Amino acid sequence: MFIRSGFVVVIVGFTLTSLSTIIVALRYYCRYFRMGSVGVTDHLMLTALLLTWGNTTINFYQDTTSSKFRPSQFRFPVSIPAPQIRLGQFLITLQEKRPMIEAALRGTLVTWWMYRITYGIALCFVKLSILYFYRAIASHATFRRMVHITIGFVCLYTFASTIASIFQCENPSDAWSTTAFLSQFDGVKGRTKPPKCYDPTRLYLFTATINLFTDVVILLLPIPTLLGLRVPMSKRLALIGIFSVGLLAIVASCVRMWVMALWSQSPEKSAQFGADLLLWGQVETNSGIISASVPFLRLIFGRREKEPEEKRRVVVPPRPIPTDNKPLRIDSLKFFTEPDLGPNGSPVWEPFITVPASLSSGSRGSAMLEPTRPHLTV
Template identity: 80%
Template sequence: MYLRSGFIVVIVGITLTSMSTLIVLLRYFCRYFRMGSVGVTDHLMFVALLLTWGTTTINYFQDITSSKFRPSQFRFPEKRPMIEAALRGTLITWYLYRIMYGIALCFCKLSILYFYRAIASHATFRRMVNYTICFVCLYTFASTIASIFQCENPADSWSTTAFLSQFDGVKGRTKPPKCYDPTRLYLFSACISLFTDVVILLLPIPTLLGLRVPMSKRLALIGIFSVGLLAIVASCVRMWVMALWAQSPDKSAQFGADLLLWGQVETNAGIISASIPFLRLLFGRRDKEPDEKRRIVVGPPKQITPNEKDEKATQIETLKFFTQKDGVDHDGGSPAWDPFITVPASLSSGSRGSVLLGTEVAKVHVTV
């Protein structure tokens, strides 16, 4: 049984985007019902999901319109009137896809960066995150404007006459449209997108390595953040396919479906990999230790230096996301994901100054 390559793109797109939808919904569930807060990072990812559904819908219409003609018919002038309507539909959907695809990736990256910004208490880390946010917004805005005005008259971007003239110089226009070759823009945008993917992956690594926690826990945190490697691999493959696609108009027709396929993989891999860390809260313990089993000992405050205070604050803020359940910190009790992510003993006492949590008797001792 023969399956059109465009039909495969649609099936893969619907499957991956449905998985992304399920994971984003579970993310909202965990953030709202387990952590008690939904932030900007979640809403940005939701917008990225909606735009991904938009690109999936465009892929569907691309398959419908492109299935009504074959690239070999472009070189026969007598066959062009029969395929002109379908070809125009394909050109329009490609025009819309290029714009929406870049914006979807932008919102996905902004969601990750705003999450970094929320947990960043170190000034250098926060500054680097802010710079990256500005860079992603600027290059997305620039590439979007360039895609919209590929031609001096944007309508020429989906002109069938201009497209078919690439094959044999079809006459019929007194003046050719003023358009630039978009392949360089697409290749440059793909390289910048891959570069930002790598930067986003590496940004939190120095902070996580600098945490004063056991190496096993540091590696566990790095492993969680490194799930984004899936998106980077997909981006690399897509850039390779784009290099083949950009060689000639014939190659564009040959590798167009592959380009769309890996675009779906890249976007959905970004959404899924960025949302999976939040789903660990699904496995958090529901049972809480009763209050009567706690012992609270209040003593004189421990004197710490300013450097120790800043370092401890950095650790607490960075690990806060990984130690909350139902909006409550679990510093000394059951961690939200025990035993994979636990809070070290030093944070159990230091996070509240001189308050120590125990599990022996319900009694309060006050030391003067």
């Protein structure tokens, strides 16, 4: 069973974007209900998710329009009689068939023009969300300064690449002109006046390189600060592991850059690797959203981990003083009866206060308690 590569892009795009939507929703739940605060970093990630849904919708229309023609139909010139092909019971020349595919071709060119713009902006918002999170936790002045510099750089190059993508041609509408696109396959020079456009492949390779560079910078930016924390090494390594989840986005960016190099070699290669380029673009954007949001989801299990500990707490009552099960007896009548008299008629008292001799040395206040006799008996 043959499955179009464009249809695979649509399936993967909708699956990954749906997963990203679930992750971002859980992130909002944790931030609002568990932490009690939703910040700029969360809103930036939500904007990136909406733009990713826009890219997924554009991929759907790219597959729908491109499935109505084959790139091999562009290779026959218009100026000479084209060979005839049999389609069912009708004989249709390629010259007559070309106007039939122009509507679908125009849709493909428009969606590609829109995709180049929204793709770069979506990646920009993903990176800004991560950088604003760094900015919120940054306490060191140098780290905070580096975060601000990276934010400014990401915004500037995204703005420049977006403007360059919009004005790929002197007249922006020439970017989706079917006449200008088909003129490069006619084989007769001078028949159609070419529009004033620049070759966009260099721009795409440059932006792919900058995206990979900024991904690596954002990954490595907090590591020196994490290594300098005064916590056990195991906790530092755990924090580094959490922040290194974005390594998947870097791998996807590397693969996409390699596909971009193959895609930009020729128009035939562009038709061959176009679906792969869109596929890895979806993987790169969604992996950035997921990897930046997953560390917040640990708060979901915070209460579940604490409840068993509280249930296991048992209040141990103080141990009773052993009394051999005999009640204490106080003969209070002796305080009121006449004491025994001695030979000289004075009462005789039994000793009841005794200061041990050990207090006479080696203890605090021994000078005050030091007796003149070994024992002081009253």
